[in-house]
Amino acid sequence: MENNNEDNKAILSDIKVLDLSQGVPGPFAAKFLAGLGAEVVKVEAPGTGDYSRQSRPFLGNRYDAEGSALFSYLNTSKKSVTLSLDSPSQADSLKRLAEKSDILIESYTPGYLESLGLGYKALSEINPELIYVSVTPFGQSGPYRDYKGADIVAQAIGGLMYTVGIPEREPLKVGGEAGLYTIGVSAFSATMLALHIRDEQGFGQHVDISAMDVMAVAQIHSSINHQFGHKPVRRPTNLVQAKDGWVSPGLDTGVQAATWPKVCELMGVPEMVDDPKFTTPEARRANSQELLSVISAWVGTKPKEEVYHTLQALRTITGYVATVEDLLVSRQMVDREFFQTIEDPLLGPLAYPGAPFRMEGETWNLSRPPRLGEHNEEILVGRLGYSEEDLFQLANPVGNRDGE
Amino acid sequence: MTKPALEGLRILDLTQVAAGPYATMLLGLMGAEVIKVESLTRMDINRGRATVAPGDTRVYPGGVPGEHPWNRTAHHVHRNINKQDVTLDLADPKGKELFLKLVAACDVLIENYRASVMDRLGLGYEAVSEVNPRLIYVKISSQGATGPEQNYGSLGSTLEQTAGLASITGYENGPPLMTNETYPDPVVGFLSFGGLMAALRRRRKTGKGCLLDLSQRESTAMLLGEAVLDFSGNGTVAGTIGNRHRDMVPHGVYQCVGDDMWTAISVSSEDEWLGLCQAIGQPDLAFDPRFEERNTRRDNQDDLDEIITAWTMERDHYQVMHLLQAHGVPAGAVLNGSETIMDPHLAARGFWDLVDHSEAGVYKQTTTPWVLSKSPRLAATPAPGLGEHNYQVLGGLLGLSASEIDDLVEQRITGEIPSAEA
Numbered sequence: 151m152e153n154n155n156e157d158n159k160a161i162l163s164d165i166k167v168l169d170l171s172q173g174v175p176g177p178f179a180a181k182f183l184a185g186l187g188a189e190v191v192k193v194e195a196p197g198t199g200d201y202s203r204q205s206r207p208f209l210g211n212r213y214d215a216e217g218s219a220l221f222s223y224l225n226t227s228k229k230s231v232t233l234s235l236d237s238p239s240q241a242d243s244l245k246r247l248a249e250k251s252d253i254l255i256e257s258y259t260p261g262y263l264e265s266l267g268l269g270y271k272a273l274s275e276i277n278p279e280l281i282y283v284s285v286t287p288f289g290q291s292g293p294y295r296d297y298k299g300a301d302i303v304a305q306a307i308g309g310l311m312y313t314v315g316i317p318e319r320e321p322l323k324v325g326g327e328a329g330l331y332t333i334g335v336s337a338f339s340a341t342m343l344a345l346h347i348r349d350e351q352g353f354g355q356h357v358d359i360s361a362m363d364v365m366a367v368a369q370i371h372s373s374i375n376h377q378f379g380h381k382p383v384r385r386p387t388n389l390v391q392a393k394d395g396w397v398s399p400g401l402d403t404g405v406q407a408a409t410w411p412k413v414c415e416l417m418g419v420p421e422m423v424d425d426p427k428f429t430t431p432e433a434r435r436a437n438s439q440e441l442l443s444v445i446s447a448w449v450g451t452k453p454k455e456e457v458y459h460t461l462q463a464l465r466t467i468t469g470y471v472a473t474v475e476d477l478l479v480s481r482q483m484v485d486r487e488f489f490q491t492i493e494d495p496l497l498g499p500l501a502y503p504g505a506p507f508r509m510e511g512e513t514w515n516l517s518r519p520p521r522l523g524e525h526n527e528e529i530l531v532g533r534l535g536y537s538e539e540d541l542f543q544l545a546n547p548v549g550n551r552d553g554e
Numbered sequence: 555m556t557k558p559a560l561e562g563l564r565i566l567d568l569t570q571v572a573a574g575p576y577a578t579m580l581l582g583l584m585g586a587e588v589i590k591v592e593s594l595t596r597m598d599i600n601r602g603r604a605t606v607a608p609g610d611t612r613v614y615p616g617g618v619p620g621e622h623p624w625n626r627t628a629h630h631v632h633r634n635i636n637k638q639d640v641t642l643d644l645a646d647p648k649g650k651e652l653f654l655k656l657v658a659a660c661d662v663l664i665e666n667y668r669a670s671v672m673d674r675l676g677l678g679y680e681a682v683s684e685v686n687p688r689l690i691y692v693k694i695s696s697q698g699a700t701g702p703e704q705n706y707g708s709l710g711s712t713l714e715q716t717a718g719l720a721s722i723t724g725y726e727n728g729p730p731l732m733t734n735e736t737y738p739d740p741v742v743g744f745l746s747f748g749g750l751m752a753a754l755r756r757r758r759k760t761g762k763g764c765l766l767d768l769s770q771r772e773s774t775a776m777l778l779g780e781a782v783l784d785f786s787g788n789g790t791v792a793g794t795i796g797n798r799h800r801d802m803v804p805h806g807v808y809q810c811v812g813d814d815m816w817t818a819i820s821v822s823s824e825d826e827w828l829g830l831c832q833a834i835g836q837p838d839l840a841f842d843p844r845f846e847e848r849n850t851r852r853d854n855q856d857d858l859d860e861i862i863t864a865w866t867m868e869r870d871h872y873q874v875m876h877l878l879q880a881h882g883v884p885a886g887a888v889l890n891g892s893e894t895i896m897d898p899h900l901a902a903r904g905f906w907d908l909v910d911h912s913e914a915g916v917y918k919q920t921t922t923p924w925v926l927s928k929s930p931r932l933a934a935t936p937a938p939g940l941g942e943h944n945y946q947v948l949g950g951l952l953g954l955s956a957s958e959i960d961d962l963v964e965q966r967i968t969g970e971i972p973s974a975e976a
Binding site: 159161162182186209210211218219222224270287288289290291292293297300301303304305306307308309312313314315316323324326327328331332333335336337338340341342343344345346347349353356358359360362363364367368369370373375377378379380381382384389398435436458462465466467468469470471472473474475476480481482485486488489497498500503504505508509511512 | 559576580584609614616617629631632697700703707708713714718720721722725732733736740744745747748752754755758766768775783785788792793797799800801809817818820822882885888894898900902903905917920922924927928929
């Protein structure tokens, strides 16, 4: 269906974003805004840039300040300019950019930008419609406001981590940077909410994202169960080993009554069809260990994806543990073209996860991440009237930075 | 101050379990009018069963299912706040007709059934958009609205597997593990909120509604971005590294005084490392050749963990956190469910709302993962009983008379008491 409105542009094509944030959550939120068509200008410290540029793994397996996989993923479709915000004249440049921007995202320690004259109050005076998003470990208020954070710290203090892992071991972090990404998703949605409010009601505001808050919402069982008298605990895994990896057959509670005989037939155990130990979900749960040994014997001889497809065809809720390698060849992911290849003159062709959701007629912007200061000429010279001499000074900073 | 952020936005909510209800919970907290639709034979799975069988593992306040167990389950009480509740039999022609009238009166329809359920009911996007072309239909599904696996079923825990998250979650070199927290559910709940805001902006520009297709598997796979690039560029398949980190060291949880008490510590910079040595009273560690620089610390992290544990073992987990943070070291106590509701920081931020639920009692409710300076969230209101707002919605919004609704109750098209087998 074609869009016959002449304003057939990306959802955020009229939106300008300044991304002052570093690490994972803020940049992830800004990446989503860029995906929806906003112009996102990343403001980085001259010389070093966003600290995620130093984060491993590096593409090509060797250190290169332009080759961090994490930085690359988080900063697609953005422009990069370099400014030393602790220099008053360059802070003034940022102000001029903020005057013409719709959204500013930052992740500095609360109060730091304020001390440079770049806090919400100062910027909202020159641009009342500005949406100013602060993404920090503990938020802009409260006794831990100045405390430092990390993915594992957020997952711990927010109550998520306590129940992850197995009973005989310590609490376990959800892998990768999963907590930080989630905080970024929350920042994205809150920013879109603030933009919706601005569209409807005409004003900007300060959006406060606290990693601890986000994780405390992300723990969806612990706080409520505990209050209702059921202490949350770490639980044993229900994964079963297949020939080449792991599956969760989903045969304990997720099986419809009519499906059970088919499952028994499939596993070659017709005698179990009428065995009262297994005929109801409750019974299967009560006798899960015995059931597990039967299932394990069957699953162990088969490739994980075969088990997944075979049991899903019987309408059971089966999973298989996909590695990143499996994801890229998953027929479902391939059919939906979820992963997109970006040709990068420096890094070569690389597969990236694509759009987080889809709407008819809307495309998701996905282009390579910027090199540090790549757009200084375009933005600083073109929009702010910097001279070539100013640019040279920027590229060769003197003194040091602080405030991170 | 100002009016509630989403005042005037009306949501028809067919979601169940976690991801969808989480999204609509947040919409309700921000001022949208959320009308949750269930039926007497098919309730939100969060409500549990109408008749509780022995061995049922659902959580009821104090372990007691009570007279109306479906109104008391922890998951329902927690996830369905700030919503109205209507029951309609969508398989019945009259129920369907009323449903389509609700469609006409709403801005948004949101559901997370198995992908084909709404089409089978004759209520898929084509059908409802005909009734209301401005409708935004948020379709949250496990695999997305297209593709060979579109009808596959899932739970949060299986999505963690099929999206790859389990492959990088687990103890060092151990098997993959799931989170026990169905982690994709809150993530997708947060994400679909932002997706809906984008669709609303699109509607403002074009005048048209649309189908928003959100695959939970895809959005969970987004949490593995750098690992995808690492494989694509370097051929490396990420595995389990426990609580350790590629760059940071020390990095993990450290046992403290008490039963199952821990504090997470994460050191990234040289300043933080020196702060740690100071905080634990061992400034000389900084000169120990094993720990001189990040690379040597990584090579000797077992030794380092032992030294830190000797210190944390003598202290309370909060005390460890505060002492380390006073020295500029990122640290956080590993809080369990009952500790989070007592934490002074969350309390000071007004994070928890005290809710008095008529059937489940008084408890503390999680709220929003954001704070907006000029558009405060609403106070949490108790999760509705099944069909609690039948008369209000069918009468107030659709204009049915009380006796017409009584007839519908008589025919079991609507009502408040589920079928015994539901």
